[in-house]
Amino acid sequence: MREGRQVLASTPQDIAQFLDDFRRMVVQAYFHRRENRDRIEYVLMEVLDNAHEHGNRSLSDCCITIAWRLGPAGLYVSVQDEGEGFSERWSDAAAPHWSTRGRGVVSIREYADQVRYNGKGNKVTVSFKREENMAEITIIEGRVCIIKAEAGGPVKEIIEALKNALVEVGDDAANRGGGLDTSLFVDLTPLNIINSSLIGLMGSLIMNENIQLLCLCGLQPMVRDLLKRFGLSTEDGRAPAGATPEIQANFGKILICDTIAEGLARLSP
Structure with missing residues (x-):
C-alpha cells in the first residue's frame, strides 16, 4: 500500500x-x-x-x-x-x-x-x-501474498502494473518491520516476455529481510530463459557463479513452480 x-x-x-x-x-x-x-x-x-x-x-x-x-x-x-x-x-x-x-x-x-x-x-x-489490467493482490492471513498478472491489454502495461504491485508489497513489508514471515507468490502466466527492470525489482525483493520466499509461477519459455540469463534462476537452484555473499545468502528464497497451487502446497505448515 x-x-x-x-x-x-x-x-x-x-x-x-x-x-x-x-x-x-x-x-x-x-x-x-x-x-x-x-x-x-x-x-x-x-x-x-x-x-x-x-x-x-x-x-x-x-x-x-x-x-x-x-x-x-x-x-x-x-x-x-x-x-x-x-x-x-x-x-x-x-x-x-x-x-x-x-x-x-x-x-x-x-x-x-x-x-x-x-x-x-x-x-x-x-x-x-484500480484498472482491470492492474495486477491482482491477494493476502492470506498476513503471511502469504499472491500477485497475479492480469491477462488482456498490452504486455508493457501488464508489466508496469505488476511492477507497481511488487513495489507496493515490498514497501508494505518494509514499513511493518522485522520478524515477519512473508511468502510472496507471483503468477506470470499471461506474460510471454518480461523486461530487465521487472527482473531487477524481483532481485531486490529477495534482499528484503521481511520477504522469506519469492515463488515465481507460470513461466513461459522466454520468461524462464530471461530469468536464467539475468541470474534469478539456475538449473541446480544454486546462486550463479560470482554472486556476492549477500546474493548467495538470499538466493535460496527463490522458488520456481508451475502454478500458485503447487507453490502453496510446498509451504511449510
Whole structure:
C-alpha cells in the first residue's frame, strides 16, 4: 500500500503544484488508460478548487489538507478545508445548466467511482477503482501474498502494473518491520516476455529481510530463459557463479513452480 499526506496553503499556485506532482508521481505511474487519468485529474482539480474558493473563501492564510492511499481496491483521496462546511444540495438532482453553483459537485459524482462527505461538509473523499489490467493482490492471513498478472491489454502495461504491485508489497513489508514471515507468490502466466527492470525489482525483493520466499509461477519459455540469463534462476537452484555473499545468502528464497497451487502446497505448515 502506498499513501501520503500533505497540507497546502490555500492558493491557486500551491494547488497547481500539487496537482502537477500528483499527476506525475501517482496518476501516471499507476493508471495507464488515458480516460482514467483524465477523470482523476479533473475530479481532484474540482475538489481542490471547491476547497479553496468555497470552503476557505479564497483566503491564502487558510490550509487544505490532502490525504491519499493507493491499495488493492484502488485510489482514495480526501480533501479537507477550514471552512464551515456546506449542504450537499445537488446530491440527488442535477444542477441547472445555467447555474454557477452546484455543477462541480454533480460532475465530481459523475466522474469519481465513489464520493463521500463528512457530516460537517468540509471534507470530501473520492475514490477510483484500480484498472482491470492492474495486477491482482491477494493476502492470506498476513503471511502469504499472491500477485497475479492480469491477462488482456498490452504486455508493457501488464508489466508496469505488476511492477507497481511488487513495489507496493515490498514497501508494505518494509514499513511493518522485522520478524515477519512473508511468502510472496507471483503468477506470470499471461506474460510471454518480461523486461530487465521487472527482473531487477524481483532481485531486490529477495534482499528484503521481511520477504522469506519469492515463488515465481507460470513461466513461459522466454520468461524462464530471461530469468536464467539475468541470474534469478539456475538449473541446480544454486546462486550463479560470482554472486556476492549477500546474493548467495538470499538466493535460496527463490522458488520456481508451475502454478500458485503447487507453490502453496510446498509451504511449510
